[in-house]
Amino acid sequence: MGLAEWFGGFCSNLIVKDDGTISTRYRNITKRLNTDYWNTTSDTSHSLYAGSYGRNTATQGFSDLDMIFQLPYSEYVKYNNYVGNGQSALIQSVKKSIEKTYSSTSIRGDGQVILVPFVDGITFEVVPAFINEDDSFTYPDANEGGRWRVTNPKPEISAMKLRNDVTNRNLVQLCRMARAWKRKWDVPIGGLLIDTLAYQFIENWAYRDKSYLYYDYMSRDFFKWMADQDSDKMYWKAPGSGQYVFGKGLFQYKAKRCYNISLEAIEHETANPKREWSAKQRWREIYGTTFPD
DSSP: OOHHHHHHHHHHHHSOSOHHHHHHHHHHHHHHHHHHHTSOOOSSTTEEEEHHHHTTOOOTTOOEEEEEEEOOHHHHHHHHTOSSOHHHHHHHHHHHHHHTTOTTSOOEEOSSSEEEEOTTSOEEEEEEEEEOTTSOEEEEEOGGGOEEEEEOHHHHHHHHHHHHHHTTTHHHHHHHHHHHHHHHHTOOOOHHHHHHHHHHHHHTOTTTTOOGGGHHHHHHHHHHHHHTSOTTOOEEEOTTTOOEEEOOSOOHHHHHHHHHHHHHHHHHHHSSSOOHHHHHHHHHHHHOTTSOO
């Protein structure tokens, strides 16, 4: 088994395997909310996958699935006119609707979302929202007395898809690989920041149109690029939307560590004779046990 097969197998291991179950739950929630708020039984209208799953960068074993459900504007008027915390009341209303379908699930409101946990470890985070003229969404935040916030996932999803298409689908693979690295090394970095940094890196990467055979170089160069990010920088701008994506801590040191380990792995690969077992152990040290042994 050669280098391309190693990374091909690794990326295959990262693919979300339970798409069918996820889709069924998504449609069930959508149908319930459409029934109660739009007088239709559609299981697709007014819903949108958001977060890493919406950007197609989630990996097998992920725990939180973000979905946005668009409510009629009349609901915004109703809850915006509340004397108290209208945002909290709106979240509770949507929670009660979902409970009609998933009555045995411990559903709860959590400030900005309704959490719908399932026994396989995946929690749907349902964001009730109102669409704005620019296609962004206004959503409730019940914390600290209540307020409205804005999110703009559609251009982020579009930008990621466009760049993924022009980089031989390497962008999405890099985002997923970086998530495996995050888990293995407990890196303090959020999913949107991973995707933002990968999006920026791959734009000018010399081998962005190549295949798995170059994924050792992609790993090496990405870790070097990450390690060189300004440690004083507080935020980056998300693809498409340009919204601020704030850091959760310093990731540069662990990126530098893994850059050095990737150099060792490549040295083992290019030795004569090749030291394939040693190379794979170095990649597993970076990415964990989802990388083939």
